[in-house]
Amino acid sequence: MAVREVIHWGDPRLKIKSADVGPWTPELDQLVTDLFETALVEDGVGIAAPQIGINLNLAVIDCSCGEDPDSKIILINPTIVKEEGKQVGPEGCLSIPGIHEVLERPQRVTIRNRKKDGAWYELVGEDLLARAFCHEIDHLRGRLFVEYFGPIKKKLIQRKFIKQLQVV
Numbered sequence: 390m391a392v393r394e395v396i397h398w399g400d401p402r403l404k405i406k407s408a409d410v411g412p413w414t415p416e417l418d419q420l421v422t423d424l425f426e427t428a429l430v431e432d433g434v435g436i437a438a439p440q441i442g443i444n445l446n447l448a449v450i451d452c453s454c455g456e457d458p459d460s461k462i463i464l465i466n467p468t469i470v471k472e473e474g475k476q477v478g479p480e481g482c483l484s485i486p487g488i489h490e491v492l493e494r495p496q497r498v499t500i501r502n503r504k505k506d507g508a509w510y511e512l513v514g515e516d517l518l519a520r521a522f523c524h525e526i527d528h529l530r531g532r533l534f535v536e537y538f539g540p541i542k543k544k545l546i547q548r549k550f551i552k553q554l555q556v557v
Contacts, residue, residue, distance in 0.1 A: 391423045391426065392423070392426050392427050392430045393423050393424070393427045393441040394441065394442075395427065395431060395436070395440050395441060395483045395484060395486075396440060396441065396442050396484060397484050397485065397486070397554075398482075398484055398485045398533060398535070398547070398550060400442075400484075402439060402442050402444070403439055403440070403484060403528070403531065403533060404531045405439065405444055405531050406529075406530055406531045407437075407438065407439055407444050407445055407446045407447075407529045407530070407531070408444055408445055408446065409445075409446050409466045410445050410446055410447050410465050410466055410503070412507070413505040413506070413507075417447070417505075420438065420443065420445075420447065421447070421449060421463055423441075424436050424438065424441070424447075424448070424449040425449050425451060425461060427441065427483075428449060428451065428483070429451070429454065429455045431483045431486075432454070433483045434450060434451065434452055434454065434517065434521050435448060435449055435450035435451065435521045435524065435525045436448065436449060436483055436525075437464075437525045437528035437529055438529075439528050439529065439531070440483060440484050440528060446464075446465065446466045446467070446529045447463070447464065447465055447529075448463075448464040448467070448525035448526070448528065448529060449461065449462065449463055449464070450462045450464065450518070450521045450522070450525060452517050452518055452521060462512070462518075463505075464500070464502055464522075464525055464526070464529075465502060465503040465504070465505070466502070466503045467500045467501065467502045467503075467522070467525075467526055467529070468500065468501050468526070469498055469499070469500055469522065469523070469526060470499050470500060470501050470511065471498070471499040472495035472497070472498055472499075473495060473496060473497040473498075474495060474496030474497055475493055475494070475495060475496055476493070476494055476495070476496045476516065476519070476520065477491060477492070477493045477494075478491060478492070478494075478520070479491055479492075480492045480494070480520065480524065480534050482524070482533060482534055482535075484528075484533065485533065485534075485535065485546075485550055486553075487550070487553045488535075488546060488549065488550050488553075490534070490535070490538070490546060492534055492537055492538075494519065494520045494523050494524075495519055495523065496515060496516065496519060497513065497514070497515045497519055498513070498514050498515075498518075498519040498522045498523060499511055499512070499513050500512050500513075500514070500522050500526070535547075
């Protein structure tokens with residue numbers, strides 16, 4: 390296992406639409422292990438491969454934050470097929486550390502996801518898992534959660550983030 394460096398807002402690699410994952414390999418198993426370890430160390434619910442500079446449609450989610458091994462989900466070439474309801478709550482991002490903003494997301498999300506063996510299946514998430522699905526799939530499409538805000542709010546968040554980086 391290896392904790393990977395998380396790249397931050399402003400890095401152009403976060404804006405790239407990711408390439409689909411092809412046949413499963415031992416290297417991808419290692420990458421998934423590293424992603425789970427990185428998310429855990431960084432206190433994140435999930436992380437997408439682009440956040441460590443790898444342009445692949447691959448992300449991991451663990452809403453238990455390491456407490457329940459059965460709650461680990463690997464997203465491979467996922468797509469959202471259905472959104473229902475809405476929830477409004479705080480959201481953060483490992484690529485924008487220290488920033489949490491209130492954002493509206495669907496309450497319930499159904500995704501189409503691929504297994505390691507290439508088979509497709511649907512998975513439903515509600516509440517935090519629905520938010521995590523949306524957030525991580527956004528990363529795979531080159532989008533950060535702050536892009537849902539208007540230009541003025543986004544600029545204020547950016548200033549706050551830059552100021553925070555200068556303090557550290």
